[in-house]
Amino acid sequence: MRVQNLRKTRVSDGSTRRPEDTSTAIGEERDAAQSTPVSDDGTGSKPIAGNSVLDGLGKARNSTPLRKPINVATWNVRSMSEGKVEIVEKEMIAKDIQILGVSELWWLGQGRFTTDGGNMIIYSGMESAKKRKGVGFIVEKSVIGYNPVNGRVMTLRLQGNPINISVMQVYAPTTDAPDSEIIEFYEMIQGTLDSIPKRDLLIVLGDWNAKIGKSSEESDIVGKHGLGTRNERGDRLYDFCAINNLVIGNTLFEHHPRRLWTWSSPGDRTRNQIDYIMVQKRWRSTLQNVRTRPSADCGSDHQLLVAKLKLRLKAKKGSRPPIRYDVDNIPVQYAVEVKNKFEQLMKVNEEEQTPNELWEDIKETVKNTAKKYIQKKRRIKQPWISQHTLNLADSRKEAKAAGDQNKRSRLNKEVAKSVKEDKRNFIERKCQEMERCKGDSKAAFGISKELTKKWVPRMDVINDANGITLTESDDIKKRWVEYSTILFEAQDQQVYTRGEIMEEEPPPLRSEVEQRY
Structure with missing residues (x-):
């Protein structure tokens, strides 16, 4: 069949549109110059999606068949500002994503919480707002534990069947960072990787700010369907994968270039592949497909990268929360x-x-x-994001698909403005609701607390007696039992401050009591 109406202009393999731009410009480099957006449509027939040249690799011994396909993704969201969580969750539902690793949250501290959509967000940020970092996960269920290392590295452990799954999300330093910071970064992720149980299925994903390119020779690490030419940071990433027996999933499957690039420079002058999803070689057979989803949009210059794997997550059994009844209406x-x-x-x-x-x-x-x-007390969570804001986000997505960068930039500002307006309207509605609570101090105090209390995420990670971080729930429970046992045993023992044995006084005699009173 003849393919018609194909555009001849395209961005080839991560190269730039103009001769003064270098093909090694990657990561978060921002050009001040503006140019006309270019198209990434190639010429010729469309390649067969999902074709891998390494289908025979990774099927060695211990390859456990895991049946149910799930989608695991990574996305550099370029700040998770107010209102963006709901937009990202909407994209997760549209793309049927069960596990999403995110980079550049720009959140402070560490912890976890549950969103209005029912997903769990676990994140690890910086202690101060001087640097824009932060990584995290958005998952539905099956969480065993997590390890928030710092603002660049975080691991998550999920309960699978028949084996558990460990996922690492990273955000590597940009090209402006000195070599010493790069060396420190790779030493840190290597130490974190060594602490992961060897039996787990390991998935490593994130923004590596490195160009790995395509392999010109037979390789069990990089396939023949990468994008661009490998640079110095790509060589370091290749060595890291070789040491840890990792295979880079982006390069294994044949796709159109628009399904390969993950980052575009300002003005859409450069498109490069710097975000990756990797698995261990022995679990290579679990990878069904890896590609970007250009239709997803959250106002970032990175594309959503999705991997389809044959996994089966197991629902984690836990204690049910207590039933809360509506005690204000007892019949x-x-x-x-x-x-x-x-x-x-x-x-x-x-x-x-x-x-x-x-x-x-x-x-x-x-x-x-x-x-x-008595009826059960139900806490109704109403998202404060208006439908108008969601419609603006959809229009921004359409502008991105059409390649209209000016319209997308304008809509991006309108979305941010609309989110602030929605937040202001939400606070006003709560204040009006509190004014109607005359005579009901309990309800008024509850609304006031909801608006004024400082939000603190839940933090589950603790240290053992030797200062080693415990990340899994079972180990944390055992540590609490150990701590409580030692604490109460210490209280039962008698403490002598001066090193001498103090004898207890005998009980008072009846005559002494009568004489006293």
């Missing part, structure tokens, strides 16, 4: 039935029932009667 039937059952319990002879048995009966009575008559 009369509940009080009557509880009163009647309590009267029957009081008639039981004390010799026939121990206090523990009586307590169990009382507890079951209250619980069963509440379940029968």
Whole structure:
């Protein structure tokens, strides 16, 4: 079949449009010059998507078949400002992504929280706002533990079936960084990688700010479908993969160039492949496809990179949260039935029932009667982002797909302005709601607390007795048991401050008490 209406202009393999630009310009370099956006459509027939030249590699022993395909992605979001979380979650739903690693969050501190959409965000940022770093994950379930190393490296461990999965998200220094910082970065990720259990399926993803290019000879690390020419940072990344038996998934599958580049310079003058998804060689057979999704947009100059893997995540079993009832609306039937059952319990002879048995009966009575008559208290979370803002974000996505950089830049400012307006309207609605709570101080205080309290994320990582960081929930529970046991044992022991044994005084005599009073 003849292919028609194909544009002849394109950006070839990470090279630039103009002769004064160098092909080694990568990462976060920002050119002040403006130019007309170019198209990345190639000529000729469309290659077959998903064709790999290394299908035979990585099928060595210990290759465990994992059946259910899932999508694992990485995205440099260029700041997760207010309102962008909802936009990113919307893209995750549209692209059916279960695990998303993000770079450049620009958040401070470390911790985790649950979004209004039900996803868990786990992140690791900087202690101060001097440098724009930060990495994190957005996942649905199956989290065993995580290790927030610093603002550039973070690991996540998920419960899989039949083996567990460890994912590492990184954000490498840019080309402006000195070599000493690059060496320190690779030493840090190597130490973190060595601490991951060897039996786990390992996935490494993130923004490496390096050009790996394509392999001109047979290689089990880099395939023949990379983009551009390898640079010095790419050589260091190649050595890192060789030491740790990693294969770079972006280079294994044949795709159109628009599905390969992951970053574009200002003015769309340069397009390079600097974000990667890697797996260990023995798990190469789990990779089904790796490509970018240009239709996804969050206002970043990076593309969403998605890998399709054959995995099966296992739901992590945990204790169910307690049921909370609406105690403000207790019906009369509940009080009557509880009163009647309590009267029957009081008639039981004390010799026939121990206090523990009586307590169990009382507890079951209250619980069963509440379940029968009292409604559960449901916390309704309404996202404060308006539909108008989401429509502007969709228009920005359409402008990106059309290649209209001026319109996309204008819409990007309108989205930021609309998000601030939505936040202001949300606060005004809450204030009006608080004014209507006259006579109900509890509800008014709850709204006031919601608006004024300082948001603090939950942090689960602790250190053991030797100062080693514990990242998994089971190890953390054991450490708390150990700490509590030692604490109470120390309280039971008698402490002598002067090194001498103090004898306890005998109890007072009756005559002494009578004489005193």
